[in-house]
Every structure is written in structure tokens, then in C-alpha cells.
Amino acid sequence: MQKASLCNKLVAVKKLIKQRENNLRDKKKIVREMGIMCTCNELKIQGVVELVGFDLENYAIAMELMEGGDLYKMLHQIKLPITSEQKLHWAVQLASAVANLHSNGLIHTDLKSLNILLSADHTVLKICDLTDVMPATTKHFEPHGTPFWMAPVKTLFSALIRL
Ligand SMILES: Nc1ncnc2c1ncn2[C@@H]1O[C@H](COP(=O)(O)OP(=O)(O)O)[C@@H](O)[C@H]1O
Numbered sequence: 200m201q202k203a204s205l206c207n208k209l210v211a212v213k214k215l216i217k218q219r220e221n222n223l224r225d226k227k228k229i230v231r232e233m234g235i236m237c238t239c240n241e242l243k244i245q246g247v248v249e250l251v252g253f254d255l256e257n258y259a260i261a262m263e264l265m266e267g268g269d270l271y272k273m274l275h276q277i278k279l280p281i282t283s284e285q286k287l288h289w290a291v292q293l294a295s296a297v298a299n300l301h302s303n304g305l306i307h308t309d310l311k312s313l314n315i316l317l318s319a320d321h322t323v324l325k326i327c328d329l330t331d332v333m334p335a336t337t338k339h340f341e342p343h344g345t346p347f348w349m350a351p352v353k354t355l356f357s358a359l360i361r362l
């Protein structure tokens with residue numbers, strides 16, 4: 200993720216890395232993510248990072264910049280003391296964002312602290328990385344997400360599928 204200025208506003212830019220520009224699968228993934236972000240914007244789904252614009256030619260997505268960075272960094276690197284109220288406030292925002300996705304028929308499938316972002320003052324929490332969002336109507340789920348953060352049965356299933 201890089202920071203950029205767009206119309207005098209700082210935005211976050213997610214771009215396909217140079218070495219992978221010839222990888223069709225990666226290109227398809229980022230274009231799919233653009234589409235999902237457009238859908239979330241149109242449906243005004245709260246709690247998901249907002250799309251600002253995209254550049255199809257350069258496989259780049261511009262989105263609102265969450266200056267506080269991801270929750271993983273906050274918990275494991277910055278390690279600021281976090282009050283119970285703050286934790287509860289984050290939990291409520293996260294649950295509400297997930298519920299908003301679900302009530303619009305979408306499942307994130309890769310929820311983890313690296314894909315959860317905080318505002319500069321750490322009060323606002325939003326979900327990012329919509330790469331693996333799936334429609335809730337999907338009958339046969341391919342294994343998605345990150346094994347380390349998956350429920351044990353799902354991890355086993357995913358490992359077996361990859362054998
Ligand atoms: N809008 C944003 N504002 C601030 N940081 C972001 C934003 N989007 C992504 N990031 C940072 O970039 C990291 C990777 O972004 P992500 O969309 O999860 O890409 P990937 O598909 O590579 O996992 C996140 O964990 C977070 O640290």
C-alpha cells in the first residue's frame with residue numbers, strides 16, 4: 200500500500216506489484232477487488248474502507264487512507280495500552296461491519312487483524328482487502344483466507360484440498 204495525493208486529499212493506493220504484472224491470476228484478482236469495492240460503495244455498506252477511484256490500466260485502486268494502519272500492527276508492534284472500552288468499541292464496529300456485509304449477501308472470507316484498519320485517532324475501525332469476498336449464495340466454497348486465522352476444521356479442509 201502506498202500513500203498518494205488525489206484532489207488535495209491523501210489516499211491509500213493498492214497496486215499490483217511490478218514483478219507480478221504479467222500474472223493473469225493476480226490481474227484478475229485486483230480487477231475483481233475493484234468490482235467488489237464499487238458494489239460496496241453503491242450499496243453504501245458501512246464499515247468497509249471506501250473506494251475513491253481506480254485505474255484499470257495500471258491495476259491500481261485508490262481508497263480512503265486509514266492513517267492508524269492495520270490492527271495487527273497496533274496489537275503487535277505499536278502495543279499502546281488499550282482500554283476495555285476501546286476494545287469493546289472496536290468489537291462493536293467490527294461486528295456491525297461484518298453484519299452489514301452479510302445483510303448485503305457478501306462474505307469477507309479473509310477476516311484477520313491485517314485486514315482491519317484504524318483511523319488516525321484509533322476510534323474508527325473498518326474492514327479492508329475485499330479480494331476474497333464471496334456471495335453468500337455460493338454453494339461450494341473453495342478454500343479462501345489465511346490458514347493461520349482459519350477455524351481448525353476449515354484449515355484441515357483447505358490443507359487437504361491443496362494436497
Ligand atoms: N486504506 C488503507 N489505509 C491504510 N492502510 C492500508 C489501507 N489499505 C491497506 N492498507 C495496509 O496495507 C496492507 C495490505 O493491504 P491489503 O488490502 O490487505 O492487501 P493484500 O491483498 O496484499 O493483503 C494492510 O494490512 C494495511 O496495513
Ligand SMILES: [Mg+2]
Nearest residue numbers: 313314327328
Ligand atoms: Mg490483506
